[in-house]
Amino acid sequence: MVERSAFRYPQGMAGKPPSELLDAAAPVAGDNLFGLSRQQLTSVMLGFSQPVYRAGQLLDAMYRQRVASLDEITVLPRALREQMAKSGWRISPPKISAAFRSSDGTERYLVACPDGPDGQTVETVWMPGGDGGEIGDGSADSDSTGSAYEADGEFGDGSTAADEPAKKAASARPAQRATICVSSQIGCAVNCQFCLTAQLGLQRNLTAGEIAGQVIAVLERHSVVVGRDRINLVFMGMGEPFLNYEPFMAAVRLLVEEAGLPESRMTVSTSGIVPGILRFAQEPVRPHLAISMNAPNDRLREEIMPVTRKWKIDDVLRAAAALRLRPREYVTFEYVLLGGVNDRQEEAEELARLARRSGLPVKVNLIAWNPGPGIAYASPQPGNVEAFQRRLIERGVPAFIRRPRGRDIYAACGQLKRTLE
Ligand code: SF4
Known part of the structure; x- marks a missing residue:
């Protein structure tokens, strides 16, 4: 009692x-x-x-x-x-069990998940430096203040130095900027045809601790000083966050309320899970919303993203309209350009019309498809990505090209499949 x-x-x-x-x-x-x-x-x-x-x-x-x-x-x-x-109480945060560093500074981690019986790992990516405003929240990311990232020495041993001298050194160096890409499930059931993660199928949902803990492990690895370093979070790693809704939102609350990371620097991407979007629209604390659109009409989208059979583009947009957007907040359309499939000028025109028809303040992130083994798509021809962007901008739709990050270590968009190389 x-x-x-x-x-x-x-x-x-x-x-x-x-x-x-x-x-x-x-x-x-x-x-x-x-x-x-x-x-x-x-x-x-x-x-x-x-x-x-x-x-x-x-x-x-x-x-x-x-x-x-x-x-x-x-x-x-x-x-x-x-x-x-x-009584059996313990603190077991997820730990980085393997790390891979790209020539562009991007780091991909396999993070051991402590809450399952399976000893499985999930993937998290650290992308240092500014992102040029293209990650999609339309607010704080496009600013140019803050210093460039400085690599902090030796890499690859999985250590998480927590000692005081390291923390002092961290606060003495210039502020770092980075984006952390976070996973919400092990594998994914959505089956987007261009995505390597889809090949794993859904293995299991992550717990709130396993989602938030990926971020905490990476912050610790890089001795991030919250409140000074500019860290963006994108929930765009393995899995569909809105098919693991409760743990995902519980993790967001832990990261905002307990770790002190601002929600204005967080973006969640969904393949278009309408009930999830409607729920999300009611959340008092929430990241920005990105919709993984990838096609300007249902016919083409069904080919690339079978989830469209269940929820049509218009259903998704109607659900997104329920969001009470903050001043200067955008809804992002993520658009992976697949060579010869969805990257022509006519698709750019149609996408611009779709953005206008939605009635939402839309910005578009263009991502040239990252090749992966066993997936029969091609990267867009050189010049097509820029031409696509130009057409959107001419039609009044803000559009950004996301630089492919960490392609050589399978850390880029749609490449997360726990590759051990
Ligand atoms: S793109 Fe995202 S939602 Fe689609 S299969 Fe891959 S991880 Fe799942």
């Missing part, structure tokens, strides 16, 4: 009886604390007759200080840590 005197309400829960807090899907037996919400951690702490602020201390340690074990949280009394460990 929780003593009243020990009880303090967590944020947003004032007035609720403690019993209600304890009911809220709280894990009862020992488990991984990493990935639990503030409310769930509060329940755990109440279970140990601890004041509610202990949940805040745990969150601060896991997401700001980025500790990797209960033992490191010295702000918690030793006796409590021992008691928790005895």
Whole structure:
């Protein structure tokens, strides 16, 4: 029984009886604390007759200080840590198990997922430097302030230096800019015909901790100082985030509310899962929305993206119209150009008409298709990507060309398949 005197309400829960807090899907037996919400951690702490602020201390340690074990949280009394460990509670964030570095500075990681029985890995990508405003949120990315990325030395050992001298050195060097591409599932069921991840099929959904933890592992690897370094997050790695909706949004909340990363620098891409978009439109805290469009009409889109049989382009756009957009916020159309398939001037014209018809403030990200083994598409001819972009701009649609990043290490868009080379 929780003593009243020990009880303090967590944020947003004032007035609720403690019993209600304890009911809220709280894990009862020992488990991984990493990935639990503030409310769930509060329940755990109440279970140990601890004041509610202990949940805040745990969150601060896991997401700001980025500790990797209960033992490191010295702000918690030793006796409590021992008691928790005895009950089976642990902190097991995802860890980088392999890393590959591209000649362009991009790094692709295999991240070990701690919450499944399978020991599987998922892929996360670090793309240093500014992105030229092309990632799609239409707000903070196109600014040109901040210093260029500086590589921070030796690479490839999977270490996650957390020592104080390293942190001091990090805050002494110029601010870094980078984009982290995050996965939401292992594999994917959507079966876009141009995508290597699709070949894996869906293996399993990631938990909130496994999604947020990819980001925390990469921030730690690069000694990122949150609030000073300019980090964009794109939920565009393996998987369809809106088919793993709850854990994906729980991860977003952890990253915004506990790690301190601004939602204005986050973008989620969907293949067009209408119920997910409608739900997303109601979220008080949410990233920007990108739609993986890839064709200007249903006929062509069905060929490339079979999901179009279920949700037509107009259904997707109607759902996106439910978003309450912030000032200067765009909805992005991601458009992978496949040579001879969807990269002609007539498709550019039709896409411009579609963007206007949508009634949404649309910007288009153009991505030249990245070749992958076993996929029978061709990259667009040199010059076609620029011509496509020019036509969109002439028709009044903002369009950006995304530089292919990390092609040589299979880190580029649509190439994530846990390749071990
Ligand atoms: S492009 Fe995205 S949604 Fe489509 S199969 Fe690949 S990972 Fe899944």
